[in-house]
Amino acid sequence: MVKAYRQEYTYKHPWERVTSASWRKFADPENKRTLSHILEVDTLNHKLDPDSGKLHTTRAITIHAPGPWFIRKIVGQDICHCVESTVVDGQSRSMQLTTRNISLQKFIEVEEKIRYDPHPENPDKWTICRQQTSIQIKPLSALASMAEKVEQRCAEKFVQNSAKGREVMERICKYLEAESSGIPL
Amino acid sequence: MGILRKEKKSAASSSSSTSPCSNLRAAYHTCFNRWYSEKFVKGQWDKQECVSEWQKYKACLAEHLEDKHLSRFLEAEGPMNSANLAGGVSK
Numbered sequence: 389m390v391k392a393y394r395q396e397y398t399y400k401h402p403w404e405r406v407t408s409a410s411w412r413k414f415a416d417p418e419n420k421r422t423l424s425h426i427l428e429v430d431t432l433n434h435k436l437d438p439d440s441g442k443l444h445t446t447r448a449i450t451i452h453a454p455g456p457w458f459i460r461k462i463v464g465q466d467i468c469h470c471v472e473s474t475v476v477d478g479q480s481r482s483m484q485l486t487t488r489n490i491s492l493q494k495f496i497e498v499e500e501k502i503r504y505d506p507h508p509e510n511p512d513k514w515t516i517c518r519q520q521t522s523i524q525i526k527p528l529s530a531l532a533s534m535a536e537k538v539e540q541r542c543a544e545k546f547v548q549n550s551a552k553g554r555e556v557m558e559r560i561c562k563y564l565e566a567e568s569s570g571i572p573l
Numbered sequence: 574m575g576i577l578r579k580e581k582k583s584a585a586s587s588s589s590s591t592s593p594c595s596n597l598r599a600a601y602h603t604c605f606n607r608w609y610s611e612k613f614v615k616g617q618w619d620k621q622e623c624v625s626e627w628q629k630y631k632a633c634l635a636e637h638l639e640d641k642h643l644s645r646f647l648e649a650e651g652p653m654n655s656a657n658l659a660g661g662v663s664k
Contacts, residue, residue: 399659404614411609430598430634431605432646434627441618446645469643477617489641518586564610 391539392522401561406515407476407483409560410504414449419556422535425452425541425549427467441478442520445513446471449487452547459538462530468492481506495529498522498542517565528545594633599624 399406413419414429426449433446454466472487483504489497500521507514523534523542591598604623612622631647638644 395644404610408606408610408614411606415599415606424614426590428591430643431595431601432643436618436621438619438621441613443618446646448646458582471646476613478613478616518584529611 390522390524391548392520392544394521395519395550397517397519398507399517399561400513400558401513401515401565402513403481403483403504403511405561405564406517406557407559408564410483410485413553413556416438417562419559420558422552423549426450427452430517432471440455443474443476443478445474445476447474448472459531463492463495465492470498493526495526495531496538496542497524497526497548500546519550521550591634591637596632597626597630597633601630630634 390560393454401409413424414426419425428448430448431445432448433444433556435444437444449470451468451470452466455466455498460466468489470487470489471557472485474485475530476484485502487498487500487502492541498521500519502520503518504516505516506512507516520563521543523546525531527535527537531538601623604626606620619629633645635644638647
């Protein structure tokens, strides 16, 4: 069984600012407390195509995901490594992020896709964020018998964390807005 | 209590895996973020900046990235690099 859900959110900030905030989301030290489940983010790879204005980036994200004790016992660790690949198309103004777990894959597969596009109703001032997450417990894994419960818990955790993520994004957008209008902070 | 303590310890040890690179990482990310918001989104994508920051940071990662799953992605850049290198040699 796969658990999947979608979320949509409108930022009342232009695409340029929102995508700038997205890059800073995990890196700014002041967000570390809010996003305490993110332990580390490293850029592994990047490529810019100067003709098309496309930027490809691969980052490693280390997440602290403690589950209930019985899951910890089966899985044996509460750290999960994910790889996030991002494509920004500067010409058409779109940003797409795909994040997958690369550790614990024999138990669970999580894929999160986020897209930032100019909002169709106000393309120069607003940005629409579409997020899609799918969670699947491997049918033959030791977790299979409690798959539904684990998937549900995982999904709840994701919803909580994406709310925190939005809070951080809004904060950085405000900061960038103030910075660009020259207001000293 | 035992579980709690163990949890903290494992989190700490994993988060320090690439921490020798944290200064280089911060330097690169600061440079990248500035380039992205001041140049890239304004259509100035003709050239990659922060090259020296990236080279130093990447060299450090190559040395300290213990996780094999992750270092694979660093190595995935190999063919692209060698292509660049070949281009440089033929010039």
